[in-house]
Amino acid sequence: MKITDIKLGKISVPLRVPFKTALRSVSSVEDIIVEIHTDTGNIGYGEAPPTGAITGETTASIIGAFKDHIIKTMVGRDIEDFEENMKALNSCIVKNSSAKAACDMALWDLYGQLYNIPVYKLLGGSRNKIITDITISVNDPEEMARDAINAIERGYDTLKVKVGIDPSLDTERLVAIRKAVGNDVDIRIDANQAWKPKEAVKILNQMQEKNLNIELVEQPVLARDYEGLKYVTDHSHVPVLADEAVFSAEDAMTILQMKAADLVNIKLMKCGGIYNALKITSMAELVGIECMIGCMLEAKVSVNAAVHLACAKSVITKIDLDGPVLCLEDPIEGGAVFNEKEITVSNEPGLGIKGIEGIKYFD
Known part of the structure; x- marks a missing residue:
């Protein structure tokens, strides 16, 4: 099961009521969705929220991390080489923890699919x-x-x-x-x-x-x-x-x-x-x-x-x-x-x- 493509998108989900903390106030979830596609047709899904007040990451920085670093690093890799994939992901760019998390969970998703077992x-x-x-x-x-x-x-x-x-x-x-x-x-x-x-x-x-x-x-x-x-x-x-x-x-x-x-x-x-x-x-x-x-x-x-x-x-x-x-x-x-x-x-x-x-x- 090899990675052939990584697609990025955005979802917008309204909240029941505005979410207010000492750091921010928001009324909807505006998150980046990551799809890792493979040569077997399997898709792994990930998600990253642009939470600049906490992680320092914005929509633009998450997309940039993928387009300039993560996609180039991950496409062509075999899902079975899991440890090496994780090392490559974590070393391909400094910080950008939310972008890495989105890719990480999509890789776990595919690894579980490869061996037909839930991740938990x-x-x-x-x-x-x-x-x-x-x-x-x-x-x-x-x-x-x-x-x-x-x-x-x-x-x-x-x-x-x-x-x-x-x-x-x-x-x-x-x-x-x-x-x-x-x-x-x-x-x-x-x-x-x-x-x-x-x-x-x-x-x-x-x-x-x-x-x-x-x-x-x-x-x-x-x-x-x-x-x-x-x-x-x-x-x-x-x-x-x-x-x-x-x-x-x-x-x-x-x-x-x-x-x-x-x-x-x-x-x-x-x-x-x-x-x-x-x-x-x-x-x-x-x-x-x-x-x-x-x-x-x-x-x-x-x-x-x-x-x-x-x-x-x-x-x-x-x-x-x-x-x-x-x-x-x-x-x-x-x-x-x-x-x-x-x-x-x-x-x-x-x-x-x-x-x-x-x-x-x-x-």
């Missing part, structure tokens, strides 16, 4: 169902409380609450949500790098003193402030999850060695795909640290790849893969089934994607 079973097959949280965008406290109630009515029992816009309001936001949903719902919060270390500790400890029972806080300080992250981890009553601080296996190693966080978040778009994510899971297993698996604001192709990884590895204990359920529609045929909080992985070979409606191909 190829990687370990720990389970076939997972439970995700759902994100509550940052707004005024009353609106966030209403959104939280709506999520509970849809069956969710874990909320990921965005904070960090006007830190003075963050505790008030959480008080309103906890009052609205009661004490049986797990609440984790995501500051998206919005706080300074001492400020983070003050806010987090205030939240716990008010009996808000916060499960964890995601990336409270700037991504590269490892010392600040460690300060929060050492002084906060709330467990700390490193997210934007982890763009590679090397980043994860640094954080684990420093004990700068209690948990590590894996996102395929940050680390460059499943191949590199597996290195992070192995390190976490060695030191006894649990992982979350998360996503950017992505449609089902790339989130589906993350589902396969989550279902393969038991060290991934926390799931934040709500991208598809935040979308108003699903143009993706096949792949995992997203039934609100319950996600069931596909047992079809590879990643199980059969086709995508509405792709606008680039020349």
Whole structure:
């Protein structure tokens, strides 16, 4: 099974409601779709979101990475030469982790198809169902409380609450949500790098003193402030999850060695795909640290790849893969089934994607 062509396109999927964080606000998913075609007729699918505020990647940079480097490197290669393919992909261009992730997942898709096995079973097959949280965008406290109630009515029992816009309001936001949903719902919060270390500790400890029972806080300080992250981890009553601080296996190693966080978040778009994510899971297993698996604001192709990884590895204990359920529609045929909080992985070979409606191909 040899690679004969790589096609690029774009999908546009509207969101149910605008997605707001401390870093950005968007109303639709506008992602790049990658199709790797082979001489056997098999197609592998990948996806990359242009998330400049986080990964630094834009639509133009993703397309440029493929046209100038990745396509030239990969076309003509045999899918069976998997390790060499991954080495070539990861060395053909510096950074561009989302573009690499899109190619990576399409290669895994084809590798599973080659041997007629789902990727999650190829990687370990720990389970076939997972439970995700759902994100509550940052707004005024009353609106966030209403959104939280709506999520509970849809069956969710874990909320990921965005904070960090006007830190003075963050505790008030959480008080309103906890009052609205009661004490049986797990609440984790995501500051998206919005706080300074001492400020983070003050806010987090205030939240716990008010009996808000916060499960964890995601990336409270700037991504590269490892010392600040460690300060929060050492002084906060709330467990700390490193997210934007982890763009590679090397980043994860640094954080684990420093004990700068209690948990590590894996996102395929940050680390460059499943191949590199597996290195992070192995390190976490060695030191006894649990992982979350998360996503950017992505449609089902790339989130589906993350589902396969989550279902393969038991060290991934926390799931934040709500991208598809935040979308108003699903143009993706096949792949995992997203039934609100319950996600069931596909047992079809590879990643199980059969086709995508509405792709606008680039020349």
